Amino acid sequence: MRFDLPRNVILPVDAVDVRLDPGPHPFARSNAAAIAENWRQEIAANPALFDGAVVLLSELAYRDGRLVGRCHAVNYSTFMLWRKRRENSGAEHAYAHAVLVAGDNALVAIRMGPHTVNTGRVYFAAGSFEPIDFREGLVDVDFNMIREVREETGLDLSTAERGQRYHALSTANGTVIFRRYQVAETADELARRITVFVATETDPEIEGPVIIRHAGDLPAGLMPHMKPLVEWHFGGDR
Incomplete structure (x- = not known):
């Protein structure tokens, strides 16, 4: 299977079946020395970095409206080297976005802080x-979304109205799985x-927060994958 899904197109997703393999990722196993040396350099440049656990994919496919895949827990130091060597690495990255929709239909995004690897990006x-985002080996995408929004913004989306289904956008840089979360408050609030x-x-x-009020309202620092998501939302796709 490896990586078999359409690229650069928004896909409707009815289920996410991505499972956590307890074994090491082949990329981590084959690049131990390079990972350690690269992490030494990363820490020297940014001492605030933390070598916690994240996951990298070894397989991902789109089948009959479902995302099916396998991933492995790796240290963040492994992820940082992979970012530099992703081409032909046998690994890919997937992450989730709660598309926060305010009561006035504006979107509320965030700008990353100065000590992070994505400083200033929106x-x-x-x-x-x-x-922690896996239940009996299966990823719980909504748990991840709600957890990350709470940790970064203080907002609790556990009771927010959720979109009918997930969607996904896969590019050469990774696959974002996203879903609308609608709340009553205005974007300003x-x-x-x-x-x-x-x-x-x-x-x-x-x-801090960044409000996006229409499809052409693209703030400085917007990550490339965000423009299609903004256009998707304001285009009325459900």
Whole structure:
């Protein structure tokens, strides 16, 4: 199977069947020395980095409206080397976005903080899948979405209205799985709440909220994968 899914097109996804393999990822096993040396350099440049556990895919396919795949837990240091050697690495990255829709239909994204690897970049509050996001070996995408939004913004989306299904966009840089989360508050009110939360954090992950009010409202620093998602939302696709 390896990686068999259409690229650069938004796909409707009715189920995500991505399972956690307890064995090591072949990329981690084959590049141990290079991972250690690269991490030494990364830490020297940014001491705030933490070598926690994330997951990398070894397989992903799109079958009959389902994403089916296999992943392995790796250290963040492994992920950082993979980012530099992703081509023909036998590994890919998947992550999730809760597309936060305010009561006035504006989108609320975030700008990453200065000590992160994506400093100044704009996207929906998100993070890589971690082992905690798996239930009996199967990824719980909504758990990941809700957890990451809470950690980065202080907002609790557990009772928000969710879109009927997931969607996915796969590019050469990774696969984003996303879903609308609709709340009643206006974008300005959500932004105010996020700003208050960030101000209380000792070491916030994000710089602050970013409101996107229409398809042409593309802020500086917007990650490339975000433009199709913004256009998808304001185009009325459900």
